[in-house]
Amino acid sequence: xxxxxxPLSKVYTLLEPGPxxxxxxxxxxxxxxxxxxxxxxLEFEPxxxxxxxxxxxxxxxxxxxxxxxxxxxxxxxxxEQVVGCGNTSGAEVDKFxxxxxxAKPARxxxxxxxAECYANLECRVVDTRMVxxxxxxxxxxxxxxxxxxVKNPRTLHHEGRGNFFAAGERFRIKSxxx
Amino acid sequence: xxxxxxPLSKVYTLLEPGPxxxxxxxxxxxxxxxxxxxxxxLEFEPxxxxxxxxxxxxxxxxxxxxxxxxxxxxxxxxxEQVVGCGNTSGAEVDKFxxxxxxAKPARxxxxxxxAECYANLECRVVDTRMVxxxxxxxxxxxxxxxxxxVKNPRTLHHEGRGNFFAAGERFRIKSxxx
Numbered sequence: 001x002x003x004x005x006x007p008l009s010k011v012y013t014l015l016e017p018g019p020x021x022x023x024x025x026x027x028x029x030x031x032x033x034x035x036x037x038x039x040x041x042l043e044f045e046p047x048x049x050x051x052x053x054x055x056x057x058x059x060x061x062x063x064x065x066x067x068x069x070x071x072x073x074x075x076x077x078x079x080e081q082v083v084g085c086g087n088t089s090g091a092e093v094d095k096f097x098x099x100x101x102x103a104k105p106a107r108x109x110x111x112x113x114x115a116e117c118y119a120n121l122e123c124r125v126v127d128t129r130m131v132x133x134x135x136x137x138x139x140x141x142x143x144x145x146x147x148x149x150v151k152n153p154r155t156l157h158h159e160g161r162g163n164f165f166a167a168g169e170r171f172r173i174k175s176x177x178x
Numbered sequence: 179x180x181x182x183x184x185p186l187s188k189v190y191t192l193l194e195p196g197p198x199x200x201x202x203x204x205x206x207x208x209x210x211x212x213x214x215x216x217x218x219x220l221e222f223e224p225x226x227x228x229x230x231x232x233x234x235x236x237x238x239x240x241x242x243x244x245x246x247x248x249x250x251x252x253x254x255x256x257x258e259q260v261v262g263c264g265n266t267s268g269a270e271v272d273k274f275x276x277x278x279x280x281a282k283p284a285r286x287x288x289x290x291x292x293a294e295c296y297a298n299l300e301c302r303v304v305d306t307r308m309v310x311x312x313x314x315x316x317x318x319x320x321x322x323x324x325x326x327x328v329k330n331p332r333t334l335h336h337e338g339r340g341n342f343f344a345a346g347e348r349f350r351i352k353s354x355x356x
Contacts, residue, residue, distance in 0.1 A: 010338075016215045017335035017343065018196010035355070037194045040218035042230060042312045050228065050314065052220060079351055086355040130308060134220045136228065138312070157195035157335070157345065160188075162353030165195065167335065168346020173257055175340030177213070177264040 003120070006144040011047045014073060014119050014146070015039065017167070019155035020082055022072040023053065024103070024111045027062030031103055031112050032090035034059045035082050037158045039071075044178065047141040049123065054135050058090035063137060067125035068109035071139075072117035076154045076166045081116075083162060108143045118150040181298070184322040189225045192251060192297050192324070193217065195345065197333035198260055200250040201231065202281070202289045205240030209281055209290050210268035212237045213260050215336045217249075222356065225319040227301065232313050236268035241315060245303035246287035249317075250295035254332045254344045259294075261340060286321045296328040 006014075015021075023036045039051035049071070053060050063069055074082055081099040088095060096103050096112075103112035106122045113120040127138035154166040184192075193199075201214045217229035227249070231238050241247055252260055259277040266273060274281050281290035284300045291298040305316035332344040 013338040013341075016196075017337055018194075018215075037196075038219045040228065040230065041216045042314060048312070050218065050312070052218065079349070083351045083353045083355070087353055127311070133305070134226070134228070134316070136220060152343075154346070158355075159195055159348075160191040160356065162351045162355060163191075163348065164351065165330075165345045165348045167343045168332070170337075170341065170343045171257070173261045173340045173342065175261045175265055177261070177340060178338065 002149065003145040003147050006119070006146040008047050008141060008144060009045055011121060011141050011144045012041045012044055015049060016041055017155065018157055019073055020158050022074055022082065022085060022114055022117060023059060024070045024072060024114060025059050025062035025066065026111050027066055031096060032059055032062060033085050033095045033101065033114065034090070035086035042138060048126070049139045049141060051137055051139065052135050053137060060135065063125060064131070066110060068111050069123050069139065070106055070109065070111045070113055071121040071123060072114040073119040073153070074117045074156060075150070076156060078116055079156055079164060082156060106143070113145065118147045118153050120145045180327065181323040181325050184297070184324040186225050186319060186322060187223050189299060189319050189322045190219045190222055193227060194219055195333065196335055197251055198336050200252055200260065200263060200292055200295060201237060202248045202250060202292060203237050203240035203244065203246070204289050205244055209274060210237055210240060211263050211273045211279065211292065212268070213264035220316060226304070227317045227319060229315055229317065230313050231315060238313065241303065242309070244288060246289050247301050247317065248284055248287060248289045248291055249299040249301060250292040251297040252295045252334060253328070254334060256294060257334055257342060260334060284321070291323065296325045296331050298323045
């Protein structure tokens with residue numbers, strides 16, 4: 001695994017297609033992971049992401065208190081671990097140990113990077129005005145890492161109840177869109 | 179095309195995987211379409227969606243004024259039309275005519291359904307508090323339609339600059355997650 005820093009201006013290309021991600025936090029010395037599909041880009045530069053972390057999730061308190069997290073992007077090889085993370089609570093389980101995920105130190109935030117994910121996006125919470133209404137946090141991406149060896153990541157996309165598809169055939173259409 | 183009403187409780191299964199959608203509006207007698215990838219589910223029931231419609235988009239004024247729209251979900255067969263919609267402005271072009279898209283009346287909103295899309299979600303704007311900060315609209319999905327003949331929709335997922343992938347291999351992992 002040789003991850004390189006990815007320019008922040010390119011981070012939207014990883015999130016815009018809607019992959020399931022693993023959100024890591026650390027709070028009171030305890031790291032946690034949750035599976036998350038409810039996220040969207042909000043701005044290109046500085047890259048802003050909005051995401052829903054339910055107040056029923058153990059990660060909610062950590063995110064609210066520390067205002068830091070990492071968005072880790074898994075591929076299909078990690079599908080079982082993703083579902084495992086979604087079906088367990090950090091209140092009861094050390095998910096890194098249980099699912100064989102490797103925590104690595106981030107550069108700018110306290111939350112860990114998951115080594116097995118092909119991309120890791122270090123984030124700070126910059127707006128909590130929509131947390132009460134929708135558990136919706138606005139994150140600024142402050143540092144991004146990507147495994148350059150993974151050319152066409154087969155990201156996971158969740159259709160509910162454990163039904164997924166993988167990123168399939170890729171193609172390009174001439175476009176002026178960003 | 180035989181579209182059936184889809185229970186609102188199931189709508190999240192269509193949007194959670196992150197497809198590019200076509201957002202339709204109508205304003206002052208003029209219908210318009212825009213391509214949109216920046217959206218996320220916010221709540222299961224009633225289904226709420228948050229989405230970014232830039233104030234540089236022609237649709238912005240229509241959405242703000244009418245507070246109604248339809249989220250239409252295309253599949254790969256419509257990729258050229260999606261890019262066409264993304265590269266033109268409704269201020270200059272009748273995109274329905276230009277790209278051969280068929281507008282059908284919705285049941286609960288003024289904005290039209292796009293017949294060629296396999297699913298159509300009628301929406302009302304219910305929260306504009308984040309429009310000034312992020313051009314972020316909160317929509318309630320009030321009526322949903324799905325073509326029952328399309329079993330495994332090959333939705334489009336945008337990686338920026340006209341690079342797409344289609345929904346690929348589908349699989350299920352036993353899960354307690356919704």
